[in-house]
Amino acid sequence: MRILLVEDDAEVARFVKKGLQEAGHVVEHAANGRDGLFLAASEQFDLLVLDRMLPGGVDGVRLVETLRSQGSRTPVLFLSALSAVDERVRGLKAGGDDYLVKPFAFAELLARVEALGRRPATDAPTTKLRVADLELDLLSRTVTRGGKRVEVQPREFRLLEHLMRHAGQVVTRTMLLEKVWDYHFDPQTNVIDVHVSRLRQKLDKGFDKPLIHTVRNAGYMIRAD
Amino acid sequence: MRILLVEDDAEVARFVKKGLQEAGHVVEHAANGRDGLFLAASEQFDLLVLDRMLPGGVDGVRLVETLRSQGSRTPVLFLSALSAVDERVRGLKAGGDDYLVKPFAFAELLARVEALGRRPATDAPTTKLRVADLELDLLSRTVTRGGKRVEVQPREFRLLEHLMRHAGQVVTRTMLLEKVWDYHFDPQTNVIDVHVSRLRQKLDKGFDKPLIHTVRNAGYMIRAD
């Protein structure tokens, strides 16, 4: 399970991150709301664990509201020292799915994390992938960047889908050949380069922030960076 | 929202039921685990609010485990006087989605109820259409009849999708031309007949129950009949 932890208290962050990793989850950490929002918007997570109060203008509630307004449905678990009922209600109203008061027992955090992670896996097979302002709709087989429709060929679609499903991670040529082309050997040509190039023309041209990045001698990566 | 409340304490039950109803929900109440399980298994609810400890053999945890083992995914919120971390973890591990310790503020219960109810309602844009044993998966653009994959061309797929979205209703040729072909005139040919014919060959051949029915001088209709 890919979890994004947004927590400014380094001590708490280390403790939570370590525990979740030991439970077999992949954890990204952001120390403030701005970075958290950026990561949440650009990569795909199964769950967000947010401190309710964060430095830097963007606090937890604000972060969730922003994400929800962009159509994101990723479950959110709030952590907070604010234990008043009103505060808890506010967090849930903003779009949070759960609210845990500090100090908490790690076992309970873990149980709640897994309770939340359980849901989306079962219902709702992901129908949209998103990286920054790039959106791929599995249902309509449609791609939009910045809200504008982009025409994409079938193979390009598969390629993009695969990149987006691994947003923020390097995808090797071999993986692409296997998963997108069903080749189990090296075709000794530059098929991949060509298709990546075509995708770039359609997705990145006209935008100053390129999303598809080359990782020399390794492969490609899609990211909002 | 249809909510099932399973709570043996009459006082608490009355209080919770009233509050939820005032918030616009429909509430069924069961006073013990046995009745609760029966109701939960026989009717459709959007959420279960369960007391953790119940009289009559079937307690909250047991109830959830039973439901989950039957494949039910209805969200569950536990209420309990047992506040120990271990107890809370047990409840969540059993398949609960949230856990609220008594005594609680009603505002918080309501917020959590609505947080739980939010998810399934909002996501899940229909991804599958079904008529009898015929299934069309919008996500994978795949058609199966009786569990067996059927290969279908794009245009045929659109045609079938349109028929299935109006299952049980007659679909006129004009409608089909408009919606499936984007024609706004009569092509004076038998395009439709041809495609319906092809669909039939793929879907109905080899099954004794045809699904696609001709309605003379009107159009076509898909139906399990």
Next chain:
DNA sequence: GAGCCACGATGCGCATCCTGCTGGTCGAGG
């Protein structure tokens, strides 16, 4: 029962579209 009309099946050809390769260029890194 004959004729008519709506619908059903099949084969073919066209056109479009997609895809992968070639070959030359660019640029980063050593």
Next chain:
DNA sequence: CCTCGACCAGCAGGATGCGCATCGTGGCTC
């Protein structure tokens, strides 16, 4: 400065989807 990997424009082969024409069939009407 050199080399190797990556990038891109153009091209051509190929598959495939699609619609039309034609012929066949079955039901409704008179």
